[in-house]
Amino acid sequence: MAATATGIHHRSYTSELRLRATRAEYVRLGLMTVLLLVLPFVLDNFWLSQANLILIAVIGAVGLNILVGYTGQISLGQGGFLAVGAYSSAILSDRIGLPTPLAILVAVLLTAAVGTFFGLPGLRLKGLYLAIATLASQMIIEFVIRRWDWLTLDQGYLNVERLSFFGFEIGGREVFEQQWYWVLLVLAGLAVLTARNLFRTGLGRSFMAVRDQDIAAEAIGVNIPRAKLTAFAVSSAFVGLAGALTAHYSEVVSWEKFTLDVSILYLAMIIVGGLGSIAGAVYGAIFMTLLPELIRQLSLGVDDTLPFLADQLPAVRNAVFGLVIILFLILEPRGLDRIWQRIKDYFRFWPFRY
Amino acid sequence: MSTFINQLAYGLADGSILALAALGFVLIYKATGVINFAQGEFLLVGAYMFYTAFVVMDLPLVVAVLFGVVVATLIGVLVERLILRPMVGENPISIIMVTIGLSSLLKALVQAFYGTSPRSQPNLLPRGSVDILGASVPINRLAAIVIAAIVLTAFTVFFRKSRHGIAMRAVADDQQAAMTMGISVRRIFALAWALAAVSALIAGVLVGDISAVDNNIAAFGLLVFPVVILGGLDSVPGTIIGGLTIGLLKQFTAGYLDPGLATVIPYIVLVLILLVRPYGIFGETRIERV
Numbered sequence: 001m002a003a004t005a006t007g008i009h010h011r012s013y014t015s016e017l018r019l020r021a022t023r024a025e026y027v028r029l030g031l032m033t034v035l036l037l038v039l040p041f042v043l044d045n046f047w048l049s050q051a052n053l054i055l056i057a058v059i060g061a062v063g064l065n066i067l068v069g070y071t072g073q074i075s076l077g078q079g080g081f082l083a084v085g086a087y088s089s090a091i092l093s094d095r096i097g098l099p100t101p102l103a104i105l106v107a108v109l110l111t112a113a114v115g116t117f118f119g120l121p122g123l124r125l126k127g128l129y130l131a132i133a134t135l136a137s138q139m140i141i142e143f144v145i146r147r148w149d150w151l152t153l154d155q156g157y158l159n160v161e162r163l164s165f166f167g168f169e170i171g172g173r174e175v176f177e178q179q180w181y182w183v184l185l186v187l188a189g190l191a192v193l194t195a196r197n198l199f200r201t202g203l204g205r206s207f208m209a210v211r212d213q214d215i216a217a218e219a220i221g222v223n224i225p226r227a228k229l230t231a232f233a234v235s236s237a238f239v240g241l242a243g244a245l246t247a248h249y250s251e252v253v254s255w256e257k258f259t260l261d262v263s264i265l266y267l268a269m270i271i272v273g274g275l276g277s278i279a280g281a282v283y284g285a286i287f288m289t290l291l292p293e294l295i296r297q298l299s300l301g302v303d304d305t306l307p308f309l310a311d312q313l314p315a316v317r318n319a320v321f322g323l324v325i326i327l328f329l330i331l332e333p334r335g336l337d338r339i340w341q342r343i344k345d346y347f348r349f350w351p352f353r354y
Numbered sequence: 355m356s357t358f359i360n361q362l363a364y365g366l367a368d369g370s371i372l373a374l375a376a377l378g379f380v381l382i383y384k385a386t387g388v389i390n391f392a393q394g395e396f397l398l399v400g401a402y403m404f405y406t407a408f409v410v411m412d413l414p415l416v417v418a419v420l421f422g423v424v425v426a427t428l429i430g431v432l433v434e435r436l437i438l439r440p441m442v443g444e445n446p447i448s449i450i451m452v453t454i455g456l457s458s459l460l461k462a463l464v465q466a467f468y469g470t471s472p473r474s475q476p477n478l479l480p481r482g483s484v485d486i487l488g489a490s491v492p493i494n495r496l497a498a499i500v501i502a503a504i505v506l507t508a509f510t511v512f513f514r515k516s517r518h519g520i521a522m523r524a525v526a527d528d529q530q531a532a533m534t535m536g537i538s539v540r541r542i543f544a545l546a547w548a549l550a551a552v553s554a555l556i557a558g559v560l561v562g563d564i565s566a567v568d569n570n571i572a573a574f575g576l577l578v579f580p581v582v583i584l585g586g587l588d589s590v591p592g593t594i595i596g597g598l599t600i601g602l603l604k605q606f607t608a609g610y611l612d613p614g615l616a617t618v619i620p621y622i623v624l625v626l627i628l629l630v631r632p633y634g635i636f637g638e639t640r641i642e643r644v
Contacts, residue, residue, distance in 0.1 A: 074447045121628050127446035128389045128587075132579045133628050136621040139576075143618035260576075264454055271451050318462035325455030329448050330440045 019196065040181045048177040050293060055184035056245050057285035059191045061269040062278060063238025066195060068267070069276035070204070071231040072211030073122050077115075077134035078266040080141030081236050083258035085111040085243025087151055090160045090253050100248065101165050108240040114141075115236020116229050123225050126214075138260050145255045157254035160247050180249055187245065191238055196278050198234070207231050211276075268321065272328050274335030283336040291324070292317050356489035361609040362602070363486075367495035367564070369601020370502030374557035375574050376581040376593040377509060378550030384526040384588045385546035388438055389450050392457035393554060394575015395464075400426050400555030401562040401571050402464055409475045422555050430551030431544045438547075439540075461572055472568035479563050498560045505556055506594055509549070513590060518545060526588070580620035583627050586634030595635060 010016040020026055040048060060082060067075050089107035093100045118137035122130050145151060152158050163170045163183070170179045198204040206227045209217035218224050247253045265288060273284020295317050332338055379393045390396075403425045407418035437456060441449050479494035513519035524532040525542040533539055561571050581600050585592025600620050608616035627634065 068447060072445075072447070074450060121625065125628060125632055128450060129583075129628065129632055131389070131446075131450050132583060133625060135576070135579060136624045136628075139618055139621040140625070143614075147614055264458070267451060267454070271448070275447070312466045315462045315466035318458050319466065322455045322457070322459030322462060326437055326452055326459065329444070329452045329455070330437070333444060333448055 017200075036185060040178045045173075045177050048181055050290065052177060052180050052184050052249060054286050054289045055181070055188040056242050056249065057266075057269065057289050058188045058282050059245065060239050060242030060266055061273065061281040061285040062191050062195045063235045063242065064266050065270045065273075065276070065278065065281040066198070066207070066238065067231055067235035069270055069274075069281070070199065070211060071207040071228065071235075073119070073228065073231065074127065074131045074267075075134040075235075076131055076260065076263045076267070077118055077137040077141070078239060079258040079260060079262035080118075080138045081111055081115050081239040082243035082246065082262065083141055083145050083255070084114045085240030086247035086253050086258070087145060087158070088240075089244035090158050090247045091151065093248075094158075094161050099165065100163060104241065104244045104248075107244045108237050111240025111243065112233040112237040115239070116233045119229055119232030119236075122228050122232065135260075138263055142255065142259060145258065152254075157252055158247075160251045160253060162251065163248045184245065184249070187241065191241065192278060192282065195238070195281075199278075203227075203230065208276075265321075268325050270335075271325060272335055274337030275333075277335070277337040279340075280335050280337030283340070287336060291320065295320055356487065357609065359487050359489035360491060361605050363489075363491040363495050363499075365602035365605030366598060367498045367601070368605060369598035370499045370506075370594075371557050371560050371564075371597075372574065372577055372581050372601050373506060373594045373597025374502050374553050374560070376578045376585070376597055377506065377590065378553040378557075379578045379582055380585075380588065380590060380593050381522075381546050381550045381553070383582075384590075385522055386434075386438065386543050389446070389453065390550070391450060391453040392433075392460060392575070393550070393578050394572040395457045395460035396426075396429075396551050396554035397558035397561065397574050398464055398569065398572040399429060399460055399558070400551065401558030401567050402468055404555065404559045405473055405475055405562065405567045409473070415478070422559070423552055426551035426555040427548040430547035430549070433551075434544050434547040439543075457572075457575065461569065465569065470569055472566035474566055475562065477563065478559070494564055498564060501556070501560065505553065509553065510590060518542075522546065577620055580624040580627075582634070583624050583632075584634055586636035589634070589636035592634055592636035 020029060039051060043051060060078065064075065064078055067073050085107045088110045089100075089103050092098045092106055093103035096103075098106065118134065121133040125133060163180075170176060170183075199208065206217065206222045207230075209220070209222050210224060210227050210231070214224055217227075243258075246257065250257075269284035269288045270281050271284070272287055273282065274280025296313065299313055299316065328335060375393060375397055378396060379390055382388050382390045400422060404418060404422040407413045407421040408415065411418075411421075413421060433456065437452060438449075441452055477494070479497040481492070481494060483490040483492045484496070485491075513523060521532070521537045522542050522545065524535065524537055525539055529539055532542075557574070558571055561574065577600065581593060581596040583596075584599055585594070585596025600623070603619060603623065604616045607619045
């Protein structure tokens, strides 16, 4: 267990309800805000695009963590739900002509509905059975987006128009990444804040009760079927937003972006970051998005000494991916979040050990 | 009619290989309670191990088979020892995830050593075809059915009659009680993984012989789920029924309706079974309800 903040005595309910209590926490928040605001001015376009991908992944990972980490319902259907968000938002805005913000909103609601539908088996099933059921949902959605030609007007892929809302349009190449960064930063920030606060409400706490001991939860009056389905709906809504943003950001939608590998990648994010931790989902999204790029840079670095590494890049990448998952689960099942907690504890208690 | 016989033979051949793959999966689940998402990669590794021994090292067939069995056993035991044992007591999500990580690792290793292009190996099963009721059925498919049937029977007899088989069933039934009776649960876990790897090896070699030795072999891994859900997650006879049913269903859908639909039909069936009868045809009805 992470150490509780000793020496903090609350004198009112409002102080106890605050998200951050100590000065150190406010300082960290301030530093992080400064960093996030400065980032687009110091990074070049390539790294800024990585940052944008991370911000989208943060939204998706937070969504998945609500379902898996907080409600204990494993889902291998993330890729499929991302696809629902992406396709519906692209089609609604470009073909049907809805204003983009409205199209994204409808896509989010639609994904929540589809997610809830595929969550129905979860009412009777737990653990591995649910994993298999969501695997099936992934396969079925993937089949639909590959085969239903109406979605892409027989092209196999969909081009999406440049994002514009309220008369503002994302600019060309030089400012493209930077403007997207601000849009995504606001949305990702809102998503994190919403999720963080969700678990301070009765609804969020009922999710955790279902995860920890479903029968006991039922005994104290939690409506289990409703909690489970709401968890699927809320989580899929986040995922739908991530999917819609993927579509508008990359400006092209095709089924390759929504395969089972994507579901697994997102699961890896929340495992590596820390199950049942919003901050963990953020760390995991950063780590897993940057990992392939880091491996690429590393293999370029050792190109002269170990040339086979560069030749086998895709294989090396997959091997590292698998190894990272295995090692985290064996060595630190609670992920990066727990490691960060331990570092903080070390400094808080120094020079004592505990 | 002749098309029907043909479809039947192809479906049964696919189905019996699927049953072999699912057998390993059920063994692991029954004995250790682990859902192994890396089962398809076990087929892949098995097929490549055999290919290495038979083609690259040019060993005689029998030695190559033995080599494959030894390596498969070793891999099974190592996986159990290094990856699954530290995970004992973790929640199902973590255990599922660790096998997913394993599948990614195994696939990457095979890719690093052998690349992605398909390898051909000299035919093991007889080629040519026989005439059955006006349909020409390839002999290698029939041979695959026969081999799978022999292996599955051997495994079933092993469970029913042999000391180790009975010990495995005891562990699956009640670990604590089995321990009290002096059965080494650790050894049984290792045995389950080893046997699963061996049955996957046989399935992998059969697929490799019928089509080609390449990365697609791993695709069988996910099809295992419809099979075991249909047959029952903890039932050995269930894998046979489930495997054959899914094999035939896929083949008939591909032959009579739409080849694209055939790839997804097992999963549609899977969802339906989960909704109606989650424990499958032969599975134990021990699912916790909420």
